[in-house]
Amino acid sequence: MGGVGTIRNNTDIAIRPARRERRAVMRFSRWGAMSCALGACLCIALLPLTVSAQPAPDLGTDEQREAGRLLYMDKCAQCHGETGKGDGVAAPFMRPMPRDFTAGIYKVRTTPSGQLPTDDDLVRVIRDGMPYTGMPAWPQLNDDEIRNLVYYIKTFNDDFSGPYGVPDVVEIPDPPSFSEASAERGRVVYEENQCFDCHGMAGRGDGPSAVTLQEQWGNHIRPADLTKRWTFIGGNTREDIYRTFTTGLDGSPMPSYSITPIEDSWALVDYVYSLSQDEPDYATSATAQYANDPVDPVQGRAAFGEERGAYFPVVGQVIESGRSFMPGVDGIEMKARYNADEIAILLSWHDMSAETMGSNAPDMEVPPTEQVVRDTVTSIWSDAVAIQFPQELAPGGLPYFLFGDARQPVDLWFADLASGEGRSYVGRGSGNLLAGETSPSVRATYEDGAWTAVFTMPRDERFAEDTFVPIAFSVWDGFNDERGNRRGVTGWYYMYLEPSERPSPVMPMLRAAGLTLLVLLSIVGLVRFRHRTSVPA
Amino acid sequence: MNIIILLVVCAGLVALRFVPKINILGWLAGWWIAVFVFLRWGIDPPLPTSIQGMFVAILTLALLAYLSANSAHFRFVLDRFVAFTTQKKYTIPLLAVIAVLPCLVALRVYFDVTEGPAPPLSSRTIHPPPPTSIEVAGNTIDLVNDDNPYRALETEDPAAFEEHVENGRRVYYENCVYCHGDDMAGDGLFAHGFDPIPANFQDATTIAMLQEGYIFWRIAKGGPGLPSESTPWLSAMPAWEDFLSEEDMWDVTLFLYDFTGHRPRAREDHGGGGDH
Incomplete structure (x- = not known):
């Protein structure tokens, strides 16, 4: 019975004593016969778990816990709070929120859903961190220090010293090697288990439920973008992916799945694994290629060639008023083509949902005292994007990267994705944006969690062949209340205009x-x- | 620095010592290869190729200078070279060299031409010279003579000092952590989006060799307040005077030192006498 998955989870495990008994078992199956299949599935589900009588939990010595406490107060309390409730001074500025240790609910575990993590699970998260979240890796702490921290963290919740203090461990079988056929089968498994409901049809974290997901504490939480393996909080190896969906991310809407037969589990792993590369491979420059014919924006990506464009990291604008601590976008891809008269730039980025209602502009005021609001569905702010160039290429330096400065203004090509209208601004700092003369023509589409916007502008003398033109980007996610200065930004990068005629290397080589x-x-x-002449013959 | 490569290179050089009857040519080749391997693979993050090329050129010149410093060595190498170019038994290797070398050069030119140019690099000064005084919220702060106004509390009133440090901790984790990182190693959540990367306060070459007035200046005025010389700075450091009070900025300065365990650089005693 391929393709049958059970969801063993639940986010409502707060009722501790009856936890095991109450573990909800739901079955996502399109064939009925719930009742009898349920029992069978539960058996299958529990088969890989080794349930055995364990000795008393290891809680460390008083000295170890005290050493852990001191370290915790120094390094951890700022976010996780002095009482472990995840309410430190930095907590309001983070998404996802820092863990509340008093709840005893942990995301990254090798244990079944609803159970506590093992000590090694906690060690691992402290040592490796959770990439692209507020939880950094702590390679500078040695094994003893991390172990002491674990002992101390366990004191925040009594379950660690109770009868369930030694959790079961889900064994992860040795993975078969990756195969394309398995990844293809995985796509079917992905659909059968309705992973797309949150993670989207293309895996970009844009499923229909994505906008409504909440974690245990009522905050909105974004599903993982499966096409960016480097952001997986539970690790990005194939074993990690297997473990993540097998044990679930407790406290989040990510349930635990038991997918049988085991080949299908690995197929799902391979499918997810096949969706991205290991690393983001951030670029420092993009190449604009010469094309005789003008780019047809209607063709979108196809007009720019198949290969992956230059991918730049996008981070929060945390520098000026209207600070953005949790930008909705974390990277933007760029490709470009030019001919004698025009330059066309394609930008593409992943966005959980397209906000095409409302409006947006780079000069909208964000009250400095505004509460930091996490993702909310609004129809006030639309998604938007902007490209920035120095108005003049001065050898002396670059304009300030946040919309220029008085000495060196920038040209801003802006697109409000609600109206789809392109506008241009001349920026002398974010408080000084004036309308520019020529507006870019913009064509934007949103498909499967990705925006694609093609900007076309007349080619001026800045965009000379064989030139590196400084370029920077801003992205607004309307869902995240982003407008004006609250946005995702990049630093300055370069766009290189590849010469229309590449000199043949033959002559220089021969020479x-x-x-x-x-x-x-x-x-x-x-x-x-x-x-x-010197040696006589 | 890649320790493994360094060890391998050193081991290679030691091993060379035990090669029987190794001549000066062997030594020169050994050293050249050892230093080249270290420059190319042993340094992390890798040096730019232009810098590598420069070092390799210097290395080659140095080895040639070493060779010519000893006339016996020089004579030996010269004789070998003459023998190689003139003697009949070397004709085939000589022809091979004459054939292969131009091909290698052509290959190199091919890569240079087809690779395309690299984007311009921006240089930067590590610690720009501070002004003698700055204006913050209407107050003039003398960066040469004024100290952190709360530093004296460290000995005079430790409890009050601790309060300032705690306030600095709050300020840091509400404002600075995104770039400078949870452990102040310059590796915060957004650090990868900025170039130059945020300062690493754990490193001995940042706050440990600066005075608190300097830190205060960098915090208050940020990237926009950097001197106009040696641009472009491209610093993403905000001008914190727009967000924080003067006291907050002094407090966070205290906290940077408290958390990292560094001490501010001692002020030169202008009045002469002992430095206590």
Whole structure:
């Protein structure tokens, strides 16, 4: 019975004593016969778990816990709070929120859903962190220090010292090697288990439920973008992916799945694994290629060639008033083409949902005292994007990267994705944006969690062949209340305009080789000549 | 610095010592290869290729200078070279060298031409010279003579000092952590989006070698307040005077030192006498 998945989870495990008994078992199956299948599935589900009588939990010594406490107060309390409730001074500025240790609910575990993590699970998260969240890796702490921290963290919740203090461990079988066929089968498993409901059809974290997901504490939480493996909080190896969906991320809406047969589990792993590369491979420059014919924006991506564009990191604008601590976008891809008259730039980025209601502009005021609001569905602010160039290419330096400065203004090409209208601004700082003369023509589409916007502008003297033009980007996610200065930004990068005619390498190669040959022959000739004349025959 | 590569290179050089009857040419080649391998693979993050090329050129010149400093060595190498170019038994290797070398040069030119140019690099000064005084919220702060006004509390009133440090902790984790990181190693959540990367306060070359007035200046005026010389700075450091009170900025300065365990650089005693 391929393709049958059970969800063993639940986010409502707060009722501790009856936890095991109450573990809800739901079955997502399109064939009925719930009742009998349920029992069978539960058995299958529990098979890989080794349930055995364990010794008393290891809680460390008083000294170890005290050492852990001191370290915790120094390094952890700022976010996780002095009482472990996840309410430190930095907590309001984070998404996802720092863990509330008093609840005893942990995301990254090798244990079944609803159970506590093992000590090694906690060690691992402290050591490796959770990428692209507020939880950093702590490689500078040694094993003993981390172990002491774990002992201390366990004191925040009594369950660690109770009868369930030693959790079961889900064994992860040795993975078969990756295969394309398995990844293809995985796509079917992905659909059968309705992973797309949150993670989207293309895995970009844009499923229909994505906007409504809440974690245990009532905050909105974004489903993982499965096409960015480097952001997986539970790790990005195939074993990690297997473990993440097998044990679930407790406290979040990510349930635990038991997918049988085991080949289908690995197929799902392979499918997710096949959706992205290991690393983001952030670029520092993008190449604009010469094309004789003008780009047809209606073709979208197809007009720019198949290969992956330059991918730049987007981070929160945390520098000026209207600070954005949890930007909705974390990277933007760029491609470009130009001809004699025009330059066309394609931008593409992942966005959980398209906000095409309302409006947006780079000069909208964000009250400095505004509460930091996490994702909310609004129809006030639309998604938007902007490209920034220095108005003049001065050898002396670059304009300030946040919309320029008085000395060196920037040109801003802006697109409000609600109206789809392109506008241009001249920026002398974020408080000084004036309408520009020529507006870019923009064509934007949203599909499967990705915006694609094609900007076309007349090509001015800045965009000369064989030139590196500084370029920077801003992205607004309307869902995240972003407008004006509250936005995702990049620093300055470069766009290189590849010459329309690439000089053939043959002549320079022949010249260099010929010259070398000449030099070698002269040396050998000279030495031989001198040798012959100096040595009597 | 890649320790493994360094060890391998050193081991290689030691091993060379035990090669029987190794001549000066072997030594020169050994050293050249050892230093090249270290420059190319042993340094992390890798040096730009232009810098590597420069070092390799210097290395080659240095080895040639070493060779010519000893006339016996020099004579030996010269004789070998003459023998290689003139003697009949070397004709085939000689022809091979004459054929292969131009091909290698051509290959190199091919890569240079097809690779395309690299984006311009921006240089930067590590610690720009501070002004002698700055204006913050109407107050003039003398960066040469004024100290952190709360530093004296460290000995005079430790409890009050601790309060200032705690306030600095709050300020840091509400404002600075995104770039400078939870452990102040310059590796915060947004650090990868900025170039130059945020300062690493754990490193001995940042706050440990600066005075608190300097830190205060960098915090208050940020990237926009950097001197106009040696631009472009491209610093993403905000001008914190727009967000924080003067006291908050002094407090966070205290906290930077408290958390990292560094001490501010001692002020030169202008009046002469002992430095206590």
